[in-house]
Amino acid sequence: MRMDIRQITYFVAVAQNGSFSKAAEMLSLSQPALSLAVKKLEEELGAKLFYSFNKRQELTDEGRALLDSARELLDAYQRTVENVHTSRTSRSGTFTLGLSPLFGACFFGDLIPEFYREYPDIHITVIEDGANKIDERIAGGQVDLAVTLKTERLATFASCHFTTQRNVALLHRSHPLAGEKELTVAQLREEPFAIFNQDFILHRQILSACHSAGFRPKIALLSSQWDFMVELVAKNHAVSILPKPVMDKHPDPNVACVPLSDSMKYWDIALAWNKERYMSNACRLFLDFVRAHLPPDDL
Structure with missing residues (x-):
């Protein structure tokens, strides 16, 4: 069975108007085309839906059984269409x-x-x-x-x-380089580093910058927690490199933040x-x- 929404619409229109000609006019469809569509629906259902009486199309028992369900189906179809249109502007x-x-x-x-x-x-x-x-x-x-x-x-x-934000070197406030206006990664070559682990792109960028500067960093800590790294710096156990906005929002009185000027300058x-x-x-x-x-x- 291949009954579609168009056939249901035609059937309901004939039932409501009691006439193929009036329904065809309402649907802007030719009467022969409408009659053929309803006949095809009857063939697919294996049931007569209308009979002629006193120049009107009246519903058979099968037609009345179909009408209520057809109206529900058309209402559901209309709601579905409206929901699709509404979703375009949904909040x-x-x-x-x-x-x-x-x-x-x-x-x-x-x-x-x-x-x-x-x-x-x-x-x-x-x-x-x-x-x-x-x-x-x-x-x-x-x-x-x-x-x-x-x-x-x-x-x-x-x-x-x-x-785009600046990266900064994090050093304990007593560190000899803490008062510099800018630093390069190369100036940190002797320091133990507390940096992000391999899940973070910043990890790869820091290692690459150290490699370009001609050294392999000594790793004191690999972590996924930036506040853990800051804590090690605050206790003078390591240096680190983090984006400046982190320290702007969460400053530590024991940590000096010095902007970087080399390949690690920007984030x-x-x-x-x-x-x-x-x-x-x-x-x-x-x-x-x-x-x-x-x-x-x-x-």
Whole structure:
């Protein structure tokens, strides 16, 4: 059986008008075409739906049985169409955001609550991980939108600029270099480092910068927790490299922050998503919201 919504519409129109000619006029359809469509429906159902009496089309028992269900079906179809149209401008829904804890600490503590105030019916599931892992989740379609660092891999995603910030060397306030205006990674070659682990792009960038400066860093700590690294610096057990916004929001009186001037000078952040995946309206609203509230670049 291949009964479709068009046939149901024609059947209901004839039943309501009691006439093929009046129904055809209402439907802007020729009477022969309408009669043929209803006849085909009767053949598919194996039942006579109308009979002629006193110049009217009256319903048979089978026709009356079909009419109530047909009306319910047309109502459901209309609601479905309206829901599709409404979804284009809906202010509700869900999506998944990939976010490094470091990005969250620097920028999203205010952004996400502000978004919720404007869009209370949109729910965000946040997946926290290092930027390396977040990039894998973008590629695998496990997140709808992500905040990541600008690297060569970013070219494989759809993306837009979020912010550029300065990186700083973290040293104990008593360190001989703590009073410098700027530092290079090379000046830290004798120091033990507390840095992010391999799940973070910053880990690879720091190792690469040290390699370019001609040394392999001594590692005192590999961690996923930036506050643990700051604690080691505050106790004069290590130095570290972190984005300046982290220390702006969470200063420590025992830690001096000295801007870097070499390849580690900047921290470039982007919003990225898999260009082969569909982006929901809820996710697009968040992307537009973030673009309208970008933090200023620190160049």
